[in-house]
Amino acid sequence: xxxxxxxxxxxxxxxxxxxxxxxxxxxxxxxxxxxxxxxxxxxxxxxxxxxxxxxxxxxxxxxxxxxxxxxxxxxxxxxxxxxxxxxxxxxxxxxxxxxxxxxxxxxxxxxxxxxxxxxxxxx
Amino acid sequence: xxxxxxxxxxxxxxxxxxxxxxxxxxxxxxxxxxxxxxxxxxxxxxxxxxxxxxxxxxxxxxxxxxxxxxxxxxxxxxxxxxxxxxxxxxxxxxxxxxxxxxxxxxxxxxxxxxxxxxxxxxxxxxxxxxxxxxxxxxxxxxxxxxxxxxxxxxxxxxxxxxxxxxxxxxxxxxxxxxxxxxxxxxxxxxxxxxxxxxxxxxxxxxxxxxxxxxxxxxxxxxxxxxxxxxxxxxxxxxxxxxxxxxxxxxxxxxxxxxxxxxxxxxxxxxxxxxxxxxxxxxxxxxxxxxxxxxxxxxxxxxxxxxxxxxxxxxxxxxxxxxxxxxxxxxxxxxxxxxxxxxxxxxxxxxxxxxxxxxxxxxxxxxxxxxxxxxxxxxxxxxxxxxxxxxxxxxxx
Numbered sequence: 001x002x003x004x005x006x007x008x009x010x011x012x013x014x015x016x017x018x019x020x021x022x023x024x025x026x027x028x029x030x031x032x033x034x035x036x037x038x039x040x041x042x043x044x045x046x047x048x049x050x051x052x053x054x055x056x057x058x059x060x061x062x063x064x065x066x067x068x069x070x071x072x073x074x075x076x077x078x079x080x081x082x083x084x085x086x087x088x089x090x091x092x093x094x095x096x097x098x099x100x101x102x103x104x105x106x107x108x109x110x111x112x113x114x115x116x117x118x119x120x121x122x123x
Numbered sequence: 124x125x126x127x128x129x130x131x132x133x134x135x136x137x138x139x140x141x142x143x144x145x146x147x148x149x150x151x152x153x154x155x156x157x158x159x160x161x162x163x164x165x166x167x168x169x170x171x172x173x174x175x176x177x178x179x180x181x182x183x184x185x186x187x188x189x190x191x192x193x194x195x196x197x198x199x200x201x202x203x204x205x206x207x208x209x210x211x212x213x214x215x216x217x218x219x220x221x222x223x224x225x226x227x228x229x230x231x232x233x234x235x236x237x238x239x240x241x242x243x244x245x246x247x248x249x250x251x252x253x254x255x256x257x258x259x260x261x262x263x264x265x266x267x268x269x270x271x272x273x274x275x276x277x278x279x280x281x282x283x284x285x286x287x288x289x290x291x292x293x294x295x296x297x298x299x300x301x302x303x304x305x306x307x308x309x310x311x312x313x314x315x316x317x318x319x320x321x322x323x324x325x326x327x328x329x330x331x332x333x334x335x336x337x338x339x340x341x342x343x344x345x346x347x348x349x350x351x352x353x354x355x356x357x358x359x360x361x362x363x364x365x366x367x368x369x370x371x372x373x374x375x376x377x378x379x380x381x382x383x384x385x386x387x388x389x390x391x392x393x394x395x396x397x398x399x400x401x402x403x404x405x406x407x408x409x410x411x412x413x414x415x416x417x418x419x420x421x422x423x424x425x426x427x428x429x430x431x432x433x434x435x436x437x438x439x440x441x442x443x444x445x446x447x448x449x450x451x452x453x454x455x456x457x458x459x460x461x462x463x464x465x466x467x468x469x470x471x472x473x474x475x476x477x478x479x480x481x482x483x484x485x486x487x488x489x490x491x492x493x494x495x496x497x498x499x500x501x502x503x504x505x506x507x508x509x510x511x512x513x514x515x516x517x518x519x
Contacts, residue, residue, distance in 0.1 A: 033188035035444065056443060056467070058467045059187060059466060061444070
């Protein structure tokens with residue numbers, strides 16, 4: 001299983017032809033207390049870069065973009081029921097959706113963990 | 124350069140005096156400092172700094188939710204040094220101020236504060252402010268983002284023999300919350316004698332202070348004007364008390380929204396009149412009878428007949444916050460107004476908002492839809508404040 005990162009602060013954990021997507025620890029810290037999340041439903045087709053989910057903190061609203069193209073397998077009901085889960089465990093239980101990859105080649109343009117963490121330090 | 128201005132009560136001998144304004148555009152150029160006196164203190168306390176009103180300000184420390192709830196239950200320390208502190212003095216300042224403000228300034232008792240509005244000729248709101256009488260002088264606190272424009276308006280509108288001191292050597296902090304009084308009394312004895320909307324001069328840390336029982340969170344609390352050189356010492360003394368935590372701009376905004384208090388530049392602007400904004404309490408009886416303030420014909424007519432639109436509170440269904448700029452729709456789906464402030468209420472654990480609607484639809488309980496990014500939300504006009512005020516009123 002390999003994890004990739006985007007410049008929009010999403011992470012993608014790839015396992016075969018499926019991937020799990022969420023927002024990074026850096027992103028949840030920047031957002032602060034998260035009070036609302038909306039995740040895509042199973043069966044939805046998403047294009048790379050398309051708005052896939054919504055995350056809102058006390059002060060700010062943000063879109064979560066799909067880092068890859070594919071069909072949504074599952075949205076995480078747990079973060080809808082308790083959105084503070086995204087604050088507590090952003091890169092684990094606080095995932096947003098699982099997606100079936102249409103083109104694994106899209107992953108080539110994403111950062112690995114080291115590159116992402118280094119890049120975040122420059123922000 | 125900033126002038127040293129004594130910040131105590133009116134004292135003809137100690138009060139520093141500024142230059143009289145000429146009405147010309149020259150004035151004194153004010154190079155804008157980008158950092159406030161407490162800048163490094165905020166950083167040392169873990170404040171996340173953002174630019175606001177031309178200054179670097181702490182938006183949050185441990186998190187908006189925790190800071191908000193802490194203030195409602197304990198005491199929160201806010202740095203509001205970006206706000207403009209002005210001292211107006213000269214012959215018959217009270218009558219002169221009544222030509223630009225709709226409040227009863229002449230009837231304001233010594234050391235009392237009054238919420239007022241700086242109006243333009245059409246009755247639009249240039250800024251909202253607090254005015255305090257200190258003897259024959261008046262101490263005004265205006266918004267940070269608007270202060271230079273306000274000073275310009277005052278220079279052009281007020282008689283030439285009045286002085287407007289921009290007290291740039293002063294810092295301003297607010298201590299807000301139910302435990303604020305006990306905390307501050309222990310450091311500066313005597314402050315607990317103040318009641319809501321009353322101020323007085325104190326002395327602490329080797330400096331004169333002006334302290335008023337006021338704030339913008341809906342809680343009991345104080346605003347403390349202190350020379351910038353001493354503000355860090357004051358802040359340290361306050362947070363040394365375990366009941367006090369520093370609070371950022373984020374929680375300041377959610378607190379004032381719950382308190383139903385409008386924010387200039389969002390809920391108020393030059394397209395808003397005091398009647399539309401629901402601020403008619405700021406126009407006292409004598410001024411309604413006599414007029415003589417900017418925009419009086421329009422405002423008096425609106426007082427009589429009502430304004431076409433009114434500021435209202437909105438309860439929003441569900442958990443998703445509806446924010447500034449969202450459309451307010453009537454039953455037919457037509458746009459009847461806009462949300463001017465909106466967010467998630469940490470005290471109520473649900474989204475709240477305020478905005479403007481046609482006056483006919485402003486009754487509490489009226490059901491309306493809100494539209495944000497193409498999504499519709501059920502909403503109801505709500506009475507304000509959303510969270511009850513807990514001011515320390517006389518006799519309370």
